[in-house]
């Protein structure tokens with residue numbers, strides 16, 4: 001049986017290719033790559049050696065809660081930059097948080113309205129001022145749905161191959 005081995009690329013649908021492309025290039029530091037010679041508006045970006053982000057302009061409606069998560073190398077600077085841009089969206093999943101594994105988590109909208117989560121390694125050094133910010137909240141997001149289907153653990157992590165250093 002085949003097994004999915006890694007995420008190759010994510011395609012986000014955008015309503016403004018240039019503006020949204022600039023966001024991923026300038027704010028998230030992704031490098032523009034050439035795309036195949038498609039007959040529709042498209043941008044390919046390099047995330048790392050194996051993974052790409054694709055943007056394509058179409059008349060679709062972005063998801064309210066569905067998202068992709070990028071691990072970033074500096075959660076502190078991106079928090080203040082996204083706050084300055086007014087890009088942080090607390091409506092779908094609540095405020096900026098520190099997850100039980102120690103990873104920081106925040107949600108932003110790109111200029112086309114796609115929801116993007118940004119996260120840090122569990123042992124990343126966090127600027128203490130962020131914990132005092134109005135956009136930060138302790139504890140897990142609570143939906144009040146009280147529906148506990150699924151698998152849960154105290155030891156869950158966004159970085160299951162790498163634990164927080166004690």
Ligand SMILES: [Fe+2]
Pocket residue numbers: 067069117
């Ligand atoms: Fe997520």
